Amino acid sequence: xxxxxxxxxxxxxxxxxxxxxxxxxxxxxxxxxxxxxxxxxxxxxxxxxxxxxxxxxxxxxxxxxxxxxxxxxxxxxxxxxxxxxxxxxxxxxxxxxxxxxxxxxxxxxxxxx
Amino acid sequence: xxxxxxxxxxxxxxxxxxxxxxxxxxxxxxxxxxxxxxxxxxxxxxxxxxxxxxxxxxxxxxxxxxxxxxxxxxxxxxxxxxxxxxxxxxxxxxxxxxxxxxxxxxxxxxxxx
Numbered sequence: 548x549x550x551x552x553x554x555x556x557x558x559x560x561x562x563x564x565x566x567x568x569x570x571x572x573x574x575x576x577x578x579x580x581x582x583x584x585x586x587x588x589x590x591x592x593x594x595x596x597x598x599x600x601x602x603x604x605x606x607x608x609x610x611x612x613x614x615x616x617x618x619x620x621x622x623x624x625x626x627x628x629x630x631x632x633x634x635x636x637x638x639x640x641x642x643x644x645x646x647x648x649x650x651x652x653x654x655x656x657x658x659x660x
Numbered sequence: 661x662x663x664x665x666x667x668x669x670x671x672x673x674x675x676x677x678x679x680x681x682x683x684x685x686x687x688x689x690x691x692x693x694x695x696x697x698x699x700x701x702x703x704x705x706x707x708x709x710x711x712x713x714x715x716x717x718x719x720x721x722x723x724x725x726x727x728x729x730x731x732x733x734x735x736x737x738x739x740x741x742x743x744x745x746x747x748x749x750x751x752x753x754x755x756x757x758x759x760x761x762x763x764x765x766x767x768x769x770x771x772x773x
Contacts, residue, residue: 579759590664590750590764591703598759636703645710646691646754648762652702 551639553651560658566624568654570637573618577639581648582611582622585634594635595622627658663687666751666765674773675741681768683734683751689763691756692734694726697748697767709734710756741772 552571560566570580581596597604597611597620604611610623624631637651664685673679683692694706708716709728723745725737734751748769752762 581761583761583764588766590666590752590766591762592764593761596761640759642759645708645715645756646758646760646762647705647708647716650703 551637551649551651553637553654555654556652557655558657560624560627560656562627562629562658562660564627564658566627566631566656566658567621568635568637568656569619569621570639570651571617571619572639574639574641575618576641577649578642579640580611580613580620581638582609583636583638583650585636585653591636624656627656629658629660632657664751664753664763664765666749666768668768669766670769670771672771672773673738673741675743677741678737678739680738681736681749681751681770683736683753683765685732685751685753685763687753687763689753689755690731691754692728692731693752693754693762694734694736695750695752695764697750703750707736738770741770743772746770746772 554569582594583591584594585591595606595609597613599615608625613620635654638648640648667682691710696704706720707726712728723740727735748767750767751765754760754762
């Protein structure tokens, strides 16, 4: 019940296209859903996060869509650029019991020219 | 720099060696974490420290020994490791109460020969 399932494992998108990465969870107590971006040789960096009181959050070209009833959330990267090529992780945590994130398995995104 | 500094960046050690990984943060966070990242596997939480007390130990073999002398520093002492322990070891910090993103270091790439 602590798992966060992420798909796809890898994704190739043309420059200017939309990249979509999906995550699903089972634990309805989760109430914080961040996305992390990791470049080779670096640690993951917080990209954008959402709480379940909203269905969408947008920051620049990055948007999280959240569907509470389906227990799913997704990351959309609009106008994808080669510089977006990285591994993306979704995660989830719950209030109380400390700040412990459960991570998805990661999606390797490649944006081609 | 991300605010979390890990040293060394790369480490090659024999199976009989003893070495230590160091992590330092000056973000005012009161929780610190060790993660293991292996190829094609999800991030594995190893240890969690809150206010310098270990609050989680995810069935990690005793050849890994964490130490948190204060809220800014975290160590991972290594001894008699196995080749399958070769991985990227990531340190992260955050606020403990509430849901907040983690700040990760760039990791230590460990190779056990």
